[in-house]
Amino acid sequence: MIYLDHAATTPIDEEVARAMRPYLGYDFGNPSSIHTIGVRARNAIEESRVQIASFLKAAPEEIIFTSGGTEADNMAIKGIAFANRHKGNHIITTKIEHDAVLNSCRFMENIGFKVTYLDVNSDGMVNPQDVRNAMTNKTILVSVMHANNEIGTIELIKDISEICKEKDVYFHTDAVQTFGHIPIDTANINLLSASAHKINGPKGIGFLFIQQGTHISPLIHGGNHEFTFRSGTENVAGIVGFAKAVELREQRMYTESYSPLRDKLIKETSRIPGTIVNGHLTKRLPNNASFCFSWVEGEALIRKFNQQGIAVSTGSACSSKETKPSHVLMAIGRKPHEAHGSLRISLGQGNTSEEIDRLIEILPNTVEELRKLSQLGRQIKCL
Numbered sequence: 001m002i003y004l005d006h007a008a009t010t011p012i013d014e015e016v017a018r019a020m021r022p023y024l025g026y027d028f029g030n031p032s033s034i035h036t037i038g039v040r041a042r043n044a045i046e047e048s049r050v051q052i053a054s055f056l057k058a059a060p061e062e063i064i065f066t067s068g069g070t071e072a073d074n075m076a077i078k079g080i081a082f083a084n085r086h087k088g089n090h091i092i093t094t095k096i097e098h099d100a101v102l103n104s105c106r107f108m109e110n111i112g113f114k115v116t117y118l119d120v121n122s123d124g125m126v127n128p129q130d131v132r133n134a135m136t137n138k139t140i141l142v143s144v145m146h147a148n149n150e151i152g153t154i155e156l157i158k159d160i161s162e163i164c165k166e167k168d169v170y171f172h173t174d175a176v177q178t179f180g181h182i183p184i185d186t187a188n189i190n191l192l193s194a195s196a197h198k199i200n201g202p203k204g205i206g207f208l209f210i211q212q213g214t215h216i217s218p219l220i221h222g223g224n225h226e227f228t229f230r231s232g233t234e235n236v237a238g239i240v241g242f243a244k245a246v247e248l249r250e251q252r253m254y255t256e257s258y259s260p261l262r263d264k265l266i267k268e269t270s271r272i273p274g275t276i277v278n279g280h281l282t283k284r285l286p287n288n289a290s291f292c293f294s295w296v297e298g299e300a301l302i303r304k305f306n307q308q309g310i311a312v313s314t315g316s317a318c319s320s321k322e323t324k325p326s327h328v329l330m331a332i333g334r335k336p337h338e339a340h341g342s343l344r345i346s347l348g349q350g351n352t353s354e355e356i357d358r359l360i361e362i363l364p365n366t367v368e369e370l371r372k373l374s375q376l377g378r379q380i381k382c383l
Contacts, residue, residue, distance in 0.1 A: 002310045002355045006198075006287060006348030007149055007177060012241070013200040013349070019244040020202065023237035031234050032223065041236045048243030055246050056179075056209060058186060064208045064229045065239055069176040072193035072208035073100035073143075075230070076172040079216035080141045080191070081108050084170070088138035094118045094126050094145070095331040098174055101143055102327075114138070123280040124153035124332050128160045135167055145174040146184065150315040150328045150344060151279030152288025154182070161188035170214065176206075177285060180249035190214045196238065200349055201245030205238030258287040258347040261356050265289040265345055268360045272367055276338060278329065287347040290315075292334055293367050295374045296341035304366050310359060314342045 003011070023044060029037030031045050046060070053060040066072045081091065093105050095117045105115045116134045120126050126144055135142075142164050147154045157173050164171035165188045172191040175184055179192075180199035186192060191214065195206040210216060210229065222231030266277055266289050278290035293301070298314035305312050315326045325339035345359070 002351075002358060004345045004347065004351065004355070004359065005311050005313045006351075007285075007344060007346035008313055009197045009203065010200045010348050011350075012197075012202055013245060013248055015248060016201055016241045016244045020237040020241040023240055027236075031236060032225070044236055044240050045234055048239045051243040052207065052246050055250055056184065056186060056192075058209055059212060061227055062209055062212060064210055064226045065234060065242075066206045066208055066230060067204055067235070068197070068206040069098075069174065069193050069195035070100040072195075072206050073098065073172075073174055074104050075208050075216075075219050076191040076193060077101065077104040077108065077141065077143060078219055079229075080170050080172070080214075081113055082217040083215045084140045085113075088136075088140040090114045090116070090136055090138040090140060092116045092118065092131060092134050092139060092142045094120060096120055096124055096148055096150075096328045097143065097145055098149060098176070101145070101174055105143075120331055122333050123283075124148055124151050124278070124328070125280060125283070126155055126160070128156055128163055131160050132163050132167075135163075135169065139167070139169050141170045141172060143172040143174070146178040147175075147182075147285050147288075148279065148328060149177050150326060150342075151290045151332065152177075152284040153279040154178070154283045154285065157189070158185060164188065164190075180246060180253065181285065181287070182253075186211070191216075196242035196245055199245045199249050202238050202241040205235050205242050207242070252349075256349075258351070261347055261351065261353060262286060262289050264353075265356060265360070269363060272364050274371070275367075276334070278332065278334075278342070285346075289345045289347075291343045291345075292329065292338040293341040293343065293371070294338050296367055296370045297374065298340055298342045300370050300373075301341070301343055301366065304370065305359075305362075308362055310362075312359075313344050313346075315344050 027040050029041040031041040049060045049063050053063045109115050118126055118130050144155055144160050146157055161171045170190045173189055174193045176195045176198055179194035190211045192209040197203040218229050220231050225231050269291055274294040276292040325336050329339035
């Protein structure tokens, strides 16, 4: 199988699995226990915390381990809202956020908070001035993702975070797609979400960076783990695996480059009639190529590729079971007959030029075949 769906998840690196194994076996202790086995587990967590914090240029106590990016997003939005409602009840986000952010914001609306969902341009870019214009004296949080998981556009979070600092408003960014892939400057970021399984680490582990001095309420109460921010016995093996994945990414991030393969994909695929490239052509993730093919069903396209031994996706894996068009593609102005024909190709560790050549070879005929079937279906429907 040629795997080109690394934005959904990545294969766990063998070095990561090797680092985790002791904590699934003889180093199985509860890190809250004070005997030798428990202390070894606690030390492993704290060493991992230091490793991740160092990579992010943060303090270790600013790294709060969670079950993944979704929990981190929920914790950031709800935690800030609950802790700061005495100051205001207004949250600003965008129409292209991950569902973990959007549904958290909708929940807050249901309990009395006000949320502004900003538009984006046709490239999926948020205008920082729109953020400024949307602020009121009741605004307590702005949440804008670092890069979009479907179309790969990288947002101007430096500009947005500076506006938030100027206005004394907390800023959160969902960096699940960028952490370990491109540099992140946390200077004016109050909260940042990340996940291990996007960087060849294990599933079920992530973190929320909480800048010192940020007032946030915990969502999970219990034994006051994770500096009281997130109770529950820690996932020791997952945390150790996350730290090892970060260590490996630190070594590889500045040596591995997927941009040439991405650019080749975009150039060759754009030759197919009726093709639209999604996302900003230059301000985009180095491993992301996203397209829409008019009058082609994306799910049928994925199945065709799967039969050929190629794994790709239509967009976000978290919403892949839904039949309605992607909210991201609709937000950037795609029509339903275009958005339904979406294809996301995301590169990662181990992908080769030969694999990309294979995809490019079969893509035009596959699109043409499905488009003919779609035209026939529309003709039959009209009859």
